[in-house]
Amino acid sequence: MTTVRDEIQKETSTVEAMPANETETSLKTAGAWVQLNDIVKLYGSTPAVDGVSLDIPPGQFVTLLGASGSGKTTLLRIIAGFLDATSGQIVIDRKEISRVPVHKRHIGMVFQNYALFPHMTVEKNVAFPLARQKVPRRARKEMIAEALAAVHLTGYENRLPRELSGGQQQRVALARAIVARPRLLLMDEPLGALDRRLRESLQIEIRRLSRDLGLTVINVTHDQEEALTMSDRIALLADGKLVQYGTPEELYSNPSNEVAARFIGESNIFTGTVHGSPRGATLSTSAGQIILPDTASAELNGNEARIVVRPSAVTVVKASAAIDQSVCSMPGTLIANIFAGDSRKVVVDGDHGSELIVRMDASEPFGFEVGEPVVLTWKPSASLAMVA
Ligand code: ADP
Ligand code: MG
Numbered sequence: 001m002t003t004v005r006d007e008i009q010k011e012t013s014t015v016e017a018m019p020a021n022e023t024e025t026s027l028k029t030a031g032a033w034v035q036l037n038d039i040v041k042l043y044g045s046t047p048a049v050d051g052v053s054l055d056i057p058p059g060q061f062v063t064l065l066g067a068s069g070s071g072k073t074t075l076l077r078i079i080a081g082f083l084d085a086t087s088g089q090i091v092i093d094r095k096e097i098s099r100v101p102v103h104k105r106h107i108g109m110v111f112q113n114y115a116l117f118p119h120m121t122v123e124k125n126v127a128f129p130l131a132r133q134k135v136p137r138r139a140r141k142e143m144i145a146e147a148l149a150a151v152h153l154t155g156y157e158n159r160l161p162r163e164l165s166g167g168q169q170q171r172v173a174l175a176r177a178i179v180a181r182p183r184l185l186l187m188d189e190p191l192g193a194l195d196r197r198l199r200e201s202l203q204i205e206i207r208r209l210s211r212d213l214g215l216t217v218i219n220v221t222h223d224q225e226e227a228l229t230m231s232d233r234i235a236l237l238a239d240g241k242l243v244q245y246g247t248p249e250e251l252y253s254n255p256s257n258e259v260a261a262r263f264i265g266e267s268n269i270f271t272g273t274v275h276g277s278p279r280g281a282t283l284s285t286s287a288g289q290i291i292l293p294d295t296a297s298a299e300l301n302g303n304e305a306r307i308v309v310r311p312s313a314v315t316v317v318k319a320s321a322a323i324d325q326s327v328c329s330m331p332g333t334l335i336a337n338i339f340a341g342d343s344r345k346v347v348v349d350g351d352h353g354s355e356l357i358v359r360m361d362a363s364e365p366f367g368f369e370v371g372e373p374v375v376l377t378w379k380p381s382a383s384l385a386m387v388a
Contacts, residue, residue, distance in 0.1 A: 031059035031216035032092050032106070032183040034079070039088035041074050041240075048074040049085070050240035056233075061210055061217045063227040065263070066237035072220040075237070076186050079218065081105050092184065105184075108177035108215075112189040114169045116161040122148070122172050123157040129180045147179040150209055167198045174206065178213065185210065187219045191226065203229050224264055228252070236260055257386055261308040268309040268356045271388050274300040280380075283307060287352035290328050296385030304388035311359040313382035316346055316366075319373040329377045332356060334368050348376055 034056040041049040049071045056062050064072045077083040079090055081102035089096050097105060116125050126147055130140045148154050151171040161169050170190060177185060190206070191199040207230050210217045221227055227234045228248045236243040236251065236259075243263075244256045255261035258269060272285035274292065281292040283305060290307065292300075309328075316334070323329045335355075336347035344366060346358040356376055360366070368374055 028212070029181050029183050029214050031214050033058045033094070034184060034216060034218070035089075035091040036075075036079070037089040037091065039075065039078060039090070040086045041071075041078060041083070042086045047071075047240045049078070051088075052235075052237070052240070052242045054235055054242065054245060056216060056218065058216055059214050060232045061207065061219065061230060062233045062235060063219045063221055063231040064235050064237055065221060065224060065227040066243075067263075068222060070237040071240035072222075072237055073188055074240075076188055076218065076220050080107055080109055080186055106182050108180070108182035108185045110170070110173050110177045110185070110187040110190045112192045114161070114166075114173045114193075116169055116172055116176075118161050121158050121160060122153065122164070125161070125172055126175045126179050129176060133180060135180070143179055143181075144175075147175040150178065150213070151175045152205075165198075166194050167202060170194065170202065171205075174209070178209075178215070183216060185215050185217045187217065189220055189222070192221075199226070200229075206230070228264070234264075236263055238263075253384075255308060255384065255386070258306055258308070261384070261386075266311045266357055266359065268311065268314070269306060270309070271304070271306045274303055274305045276301050283385075285352075287330055287350055287354065290330075290383070291326070291380040292385055293381045293383050295381075296383075300385060300387065305385055306388045307383040307385050309378055309383050311345070311357045314356070314358040314376050314378045316348070316358055316360075316368060317375050317377055318368075319375055321375065323375060323377060326380075327377045328380055328383065329375050330356065331373065331375050334370055334372050334374050337366065337368070337370055348374060350376075 036052055036054045039049050039052045040047060052075060064075060066072050074083065078085045081100065090098055123144055126144050127140055130143060135143065148157065151174050153168065153171055153175065161172065164172065191202055194202065203226055219230060231248055233245060233247055234251050235245045238259050244251055244260045251260060251264045255264060261267045261269065270283060270285045270287055270290055272283040274281050274283055280294060281296065281301060283290045283292055292307065319331065330350055332348040332350040334346065335349045338345040339362060342362055344360050344362045348356045348358065350356050358376060
């Protein structure tokens with residue numbers, strides 16, 4: 001049977017102390033440069049990770065984002081060294097580390113379930129990796145104080161985990177992960193067990209901390225908002241494959257395919273065939289002709305294509321309104337008007353059969369009734385076109 005202690009030893013053993021140096025008292029470090037080359041992990045003949053390559057520059061905060069079962073944890077455990085890849089290389093600071101044991105990888109790790117020793121004080125919990133790494137006792141006190149200060153827990157040294165809130169416990173886990181000054185921090189759904197407000201404040205705090213320390217961070221989440229809030233770059237995974245790797249803005253404004261469009265932000269999606277015309281290209285869909293953005297016409301002409309229209313780009317107008325021929329329009333019936341605090345979500349049953357959504361500022365006046373026929377309009381330039 002595995003005890004809590006075994007679990008924690010396994011987890012904290014990923015943290016290797018930097019050589020204790022009398023003059024070096026700052027936690028600041030140069031982040032690691034992480035390169036993953038074609039990582040594959042097979043279980044039987046089923047790939048859990050299917051040929052993922054990523055280049056993570058020093059000091060970047062990268063989130064592995066994907067639905068449950070997309071391979072995030074498997075990939076993170078391979079980087080940590082808990083799990084061997086079936087094939088592929090992990091290169092950290094130009095060194096291939098597949099053969100380097102877990103405790104020699106200079107990696108800190110934070111898990112969803114804090115994994116603190118329940119019978120040890122905060123100070124002893126944070127000291128644990130230092131003791132394991134045989135950091136001289138003299139140096140420990142200072143390192144612990146710095147780690148606790150970094151997570152705003154100075155003064156909590158003598159508390160037990162049960163005397164702390166969930167958010168404070170996770171900050172202790174974070175202090176323990178950084179106390180030995182790793183250059184790379186891995187986090188697997190670290191905020192998943194916390195309520196929304198706490199999660200949001202810790203997102204900001206962890207981001208600030210990683211910036212201050214200069215750490216490279218690989219964070220795992222299935223929560224797109226968390227990924228958008230925290231990341232320099234997002235690596236979107238689906239079925240073990242890398243779907244797209246880019247900044248939050250790139251993934252939102254230029255999704256590489258339908259999977260990416262559906263995962264990041266809300267979408268209205270139309271599929272059809274592209275036809276050129278003197279006015280520019282259009283997409284023939286079951287919902288009618290949709291004018292395509294100028295930028296999309298050339299390469300897609302004659303092919304099957306998809307467009308994604310973000311709900312915030314769509315406007316609701318009266319069914320009787322005169323509509324400019326240069327905008328996209330789609331008739332339907334308003335079936336829901338949902339007030340969501342800072343935004344309003346409107347759902348329209350399109351006459352062609354599919355449901356469309358509109359997002360608007362909740363402070364804008366909204367003069368439509370549920371059941372009313374309406375027309376949705378948007379500028380062609382607001383459509384994101386991609387190969388079907
Ligand atoms: P995520 O963290 O994104 O939810 P995981 O990396 O945990 O996904 O799992 C990815 C896939 O690999 C899933 O289909 C999961 O069932 C499978 N998997 C994970 N671990 C094992 C294992 N030890 N044996 C067999 N299949 C596994
Ligand atoms: Mg997981």
